[in-house]
Amino acid sequence: MSTEIRPTPRPRRLGDILLEFLGSMNLAISLLVVIGIASAIGTVLKQNEPYNNYKIKFGDFWFEVFRSLDLYDIYGSNWFLLLLGFLLLSTSVCVARNAPRMLHEMRTFRFNVQEKSLRAFHHHDEWHSHAPHAELVEAATALMGHAGYRVKGDRDGAVTTLAGLRGMAGRIGYILSHTAIVVICLGGLLDGNIPLKLAEFSGELKPELRDMPANEVPAISTLGTDNHSFRGSVSIPEGARANFVFLQLRDGYLKQELPFTVALQDFRIEHYSTGMPKSFESDLIIYDDQNPDAEPLHQTIRVNHPLIYNGYAIYQSSFSDGGSKLKLAAWSFDAPEAEPFIIDSAVNRSVDLETPRGDRRLELTEFKAFNIFPLPEGDPSGKKHRNYGPSITFKVRRPNGTAFEYQNYMLPIEQDGARYYLTGMRATPSDQFGFLHLPLDRKGSLERFMHFLARVHDRERLNAAIANETSSAVGDERAEQVNGAIAHLAELFLDQGIDALIAEMEEKVEPEQRQAALDAYIKVIQGVFGTLYLEVLEEEGIDLSQDVTAADTRFFDDSMTALSTLAPYGSPFYLELKSFEQVEASGLQITKSPGKDIVYLGSALLIAGIFFMFYLHPRKLWLRIVPDGDGSRLLLAGNSVRNHADFDAEFDKLRAQLRRASGAGDLGATADERGTAV
Amino acid sequence: MSVTQEYLAQALNQPAWYQRLGAYDWLFGLFVLIGVGYAYSDFRHLMDAYEVGILFASGAGLIAFGWFWKPMRGLTIAVALLSLAAIGLYGDELARGEQNFFLKFLISSQSAIMWMSALYVLATLTYWFALAIRSDFAGRTATAMTWCATTMGWVGLMVRWRESYLISHDVGHIPVSNLYEVFILFALITAMLYLHYERRYANRNLGAFVLTVVSAAVAFLLWYTFDRGAHEIQPLVPALQSYWMKIHVPANFVGYGAFALAAMIGVAYLLVERRPEGFLGRAMPTLTQMDDLMYKSIALGFAFFTIATVLGAMWAAEAWGGYWSWDPKETWALIVWLNYAAWLHLRLTKGWRGKPLAWWAIVGLFVTLFAFVGVNMFLSGLHSYGTL
Numbered sequence A: 001m002s003t004e005i006r007p008t009p010r011p012r013r014l015g016d017i018l019l020e021f022l023g024s025m026n027l028a029i030s031l032l033v034v035i036g037i038a039s040a041i042g043t044v045l046k047q048n049e050p051y052n053n054y055k056i057k058f059g060d061f062w063f064e065v066f067r068s069l070d071l072y073d074i075y076g077s078n079w080f081l082l083l084l085g086f087l088l089l090s091t092s093v094c095v096a097r098n099a100p101r102m103l104h105e106m107r108t109f110r111f112n113v114q115e116k117s118l119r120a121f122h123h124h125d126e127w128h129s130h131a132p133h134a135e136l137v138e139a140a141t142a143l144m145g146h147a148g149y150r151v152k153g154d155r156d157g158a159v160t161t162l163a164g165l166r167g168m169a170g171r172i173g174y175i176l177s178h179t180a181i182v183v184i185c186l187g188g189l190l191d192g193n194i195p196l197k198l199a200e201f202s203g204e205l206k207p208e209l210r211d212m213p214a215n216e217v218p219a220i221s222t223l224g225t226d227n228h229s230f231r232g233s234v235s236i237p238e239g240a241r242a243n244f245v246f247l248q249l250r251d252g253y254l255k256q257e258l259p260f261t262v263a264l265q266d267f268r269i270e271h272y273s274t275g276m277p278k279s280f281e282s283d284l285i286i287y288d289d290q291n292p293d294a295e296p297l298h299q300t301i302r303v304n305h306p307l308i309y310n311g312y313a314i315y316q317s318s319f320s321d322g323g324s325k326l327k328l329a330a331w332s333f334d335a336p337e338a339e340p341f342i343i344d345s346a347v348n349r350s351v352d353l354e355t356p357r358g359d360r361r362l363e364l365t366e367f368k369a370f371n372i373f374p375l376p377e378g379d380p381s382g383k384k385h386r387n388y389g390p391s392i393t394f395k396v397r398r399p400n401g402t403a404f405e406y407q408n409y410m411l412p413i414e415q416d417g418a419r420y421y422l423t424g425m426r427a428t429p430s431d432q433f434g435f436l437h438l439p440l441d442r443k444g445s446l447e448r449f450m451h452f453l454a455r456v457h458d459r460e461r462l463n464a465a466i467a468n469e470t471s472s473a474v475g476d477e478r479a480e481q482v483n484g485a486i487a488h489l490a491e492l493f494l495d496q497g498i499d500a501l502i503a504e505m506e507e508k509v510e511p512e513q514r515q516a517a518l519d520a521y522i523k524v525i526q527g528v529f530g531t532l533y534l535e536v537l538e539e540e541g542i543d544l545s546q547d548v549t550a551a552d553t554r555f556f557d558d559s560m561t562a563l564s565t566l567a568p569y570g571s572p573f574y575l576e577l578k579s580f581e582q583v584e585a586s587g588l589q590i591t592k593s594p595g596k597d598i599v600y601l602g603s604a605l606l607i608a609g610i611f612f613m614f615y616l617h618p619r620k621l622w623l624r625i626v627p628d629g630d631g632s633r634l635l636l637a638g639n640s641v642r643n644h645a646d647f648d649a650e651f652d653k654l655r656a657q658l659r660r661a662s663g664a665g666d667l668g669a670t671a672d673e674r675g676t677a678v
Numbered sequence B: 001m002s003v004t005q006e007y008l009a010q011a012l013n014q015p016a017w018y019q020r021l022g023a024y025d026w027l028f029g030l031f032v033l034i035g036v037g038y039a040y041s042d043f044r045h046l047m048d049a050y051e052v053g054i055l056f057a058s059g060a061g062l063i064a065f066g067w068f069w070k071p072m073r074g075l076t077i078a079v080a081l082l083s084l085a086a087i088g089l090y091g092d093e094l095a096r097g098e099q100n101f102f103l104k105f106l107i108s109s110q111s112a113i114m115w116m117s118a119l120y121v122l123a124t125l126t127y128w129f130a131l132a133i134r135s136d137f138a139g140r141t142a143t144a145m146t147w148c149a150t151t152m153g154w155v156g157l158m159v160r161w162r163e164s165y166l167i168s169h170d171v172g173h174i175p176v177s178n179l180y181e182v183f184i185l186f187a188l189i190t191a192m193l194y195l196h197y198e199r200r201y202a203n204r205n206l207g208a209f210v211l212t213v214v215s216a217a218v219a220f221l222l223w224y225t226f227d228r229g230a231h232e233i234q235p236l237v238p239a240l241q242s243y244w245m246k247i248h249v250p251a252n253f254v255g256y257g258a259f260a261l262a263a264m265i266g267v268a269y270l271l272v273e274r275r276p277e278g279f280l281g282r283a284m285p286t287l288t289q290m291d292d293l294m295y296k297s298i299a300l301g302f303a304f305f306t307i308a309t310v311l312g313a314m315w316a317a318e319a320w321g322g323y324w325s326w327d328p329k330e331t332w333a334l335i336v337w338l339n340y341a342a343w344l345h346l347r348l349t350k351g352w353r354g355k356p357l358a359w360w361a362i363v364g365l366f367v368t369l370f371a372f373v374g375v376n377m378f379l380s381g382l383h384s385y386g387t388l
């Protein structure tokens, strides 16, 4: 290459060696690959989950190993930052070392190249012309200029050397794009978490791990308004306000104070017919806390349309329940005759209850105003979706801390003319809800089911019904034994469910007789419970001398089904949603990122640089015209940094033109002969 | 003897680029302008300022593209006329798609996409056949089929755009919003990049390789349609309702398409490299040409991928409140980008050529594929609307 300027060797110092290493291509390429791999790890292992999830997944030992490697927060870890730092240094050194040379090369026309060097170029040609020297210079200058070269000539005695440069802006491309990498990294660092890390390291800052109201977060977990860059979020219920956001930090959080207060006046959400959110927006009022007399700013924001306020950006990012008020009726399964217990509470609150089974904490976690699900293809209604109405989700926590989660629908669902309350239960959040259908009576109430429940739990009535069923006289010892066994099974059925009944059969009865025995027991239990059910109907004033209606028969079957799963259902009560008053909360993300514009600037430089690099190829041409006998000898040579294939064609064309213009006739030489003098 | 003045005059007097444009070029320009003008006057009220900007920029881009790559003119006109025909036949009733013969069997979006799929697969087979028996005629047939498939694919997308508005006004959106739609885009762009180089290098035999990857995309598309019903037009979640989608996604797919092209050239390169004078070697472009093509393709892909990633970051800043969140999709875009940056450096600064880079380009396609499909399949994140 033409840029070989060899410095005289001198003893290498450590600084030189270090610079050499940092600017080396091998380091650069290794960094690109290593950063790529590290980033990939961070996508496979979900980042910044609650630490407990990792513990469950990996076990205590690996949990600790991975934690010490910072694998749960790779992108914020010291070693990852170090890698990026190296890339930054490496690129800076690279630019610093190459840019001056490249800038110089772009502007410099070199005339004093030896003919030997020119002939050594892959692209060169030499021929003879009779045309006058001046005309040759003029023609060649014109042709080279026409081909896109900047041309300068130099006359040294009788010899003229023309030098042409083209596409040298490709060099600028290198400088732009590589400087851009540095700029982007710097911008990113400015928005990064290094100051937080330092503050944490020096003990000034400690993430809070406990759930608590914002105003109780201690000072050591609070960042003042002087923090220059952050990205946090806060959920504001309608009608409420906040002057802080929370920043997530590993398994804890920090509270970031804001110099202004955001009040949520109204939150609106629209849905598609599928129930999917179509748009949501918040009417905000922003009060400047530093300047209380200033007129507050009213502004509506929505997704993709944030508000930029004094260097802070306020985004609509999510929505949730802001504590909808709920009026609930708890129907106790243990005291079914009692009036349901009325609870007035709200989402995100919990209520401590005393139940016959011990203390329970009711945690109200979610309210949904509607539930839209697809209907099966060809539903008679002709619709594709159906709205199942409002629902609540809650947990019932036992004193030992374990809890089942429930989902109850406010409106009864209708199946083939009968109506039910639908209530789902699951033991862990990863399970699907299993649903229990509680049948409703003619008034649309749980009353009849509860009466029936009361009766089957009443020991005396149950025994009477059993005696009635087996039509045994009191005092008959053998019959009492049988009755006792039936009572035991009935209780097993009620207290532990149908599965317990089957399990007991499997234990006691030989496999061959099992099915028959089970059928017999179920028949007896059906009979006993049927008797009790008839008593309930009678109490309601239904005339039993007529046949029991199909609806009432079905109610009995449904009740039996419900009873058989009431035990595993686990909750001591059914929670009926009586009424609600929805309060929504808007999830805002508030950021301050002074590095953003720097990153954008870097990105613009990067794109411009890349296009310059790819589509402007630095090329150089030399034409030396030397008096020779009665004419001149012309030596043409060219060099392209890359895209040799394209340069081949370009060089050939120019060579042919120069030859013809100089009267040397059409190009005789083929590519293989290139370089042989004519 | 002096410099031959008349030759010089002739050599220097070559017409400027605009003087070299023919009547067809000007007509084409006019055609696009009318289209843009019509879209502007009719749909102005539906667009924000950015979208108007995008409309005009795409018009100008299309004209420039047609002038630079001549076959683009015919493609544009054919796609426009067929799409307009479909839109006309639909009127404002989606149900006509089932009633009208032409819509049902030819140019409703679903039919057009099926035609595209069938034609790409046929073209692939024909390219292989042409390569095997060295038939120029078969080769030209394959090229023609690829053009037809590409036309039908674009018609499918255009008509789908309209259909989405026919479903309901608030459902309407440009069809680059989910995995199904972008897979079509991927097949189209890869095929078009190939067609461009096919003409430029006057060699059809790479088609067998490149169209194989297009056919693989089609196979996925068909599975996705029939097994998952992915062809149903779905409304957009709020985060996607933005003009950014219109530029971010297409830019990305120029990148993916170019990377796929490079990888398939890499495969061809490796096969030829083993026996340059073998049956395959004699039919293919030279190793140097393929090496060069691989570089050009990756360079183009890298440039567009860079743009797409930057646009993505800007969009993220507007939709999610941060230009970079280390969301899996973002991170994988970075990985793809770093990977090709390493590739380019190896070639340009370390002077690597040929075999190792061909292997690297092939591995690169898998990295790219993971970024494009794998992330949606295996990892969850903010981009989760693209899930399988």
Ligand code: HEM
Residues within 6 Å of the ligand: A022, A023, A024, A025, A028, A032, A087, A090, A091, A092, A094, A095, A098, A170, A171, A174, A177, A178, A181, A610, A613, A614, A641, B299, B302, B341, B344, B345, B348, B349
């Ligand atoms: C994230 C980091 C980097 C990226 C994305 C990047 C990107 C690029 C790209 C796209 C090219 C152009 C390839 C082409 O023209 O086809 C290039 C060329 C080059 N890069 Fe980098 N680069 C990075 C870091 C570095 C570093 C650290 C060095 C120094 C050791 C370096 C040295 C070079 C050199 C010398 C060239 C050739 C320039 C030329 O011949 O015009 N790059 N780089």
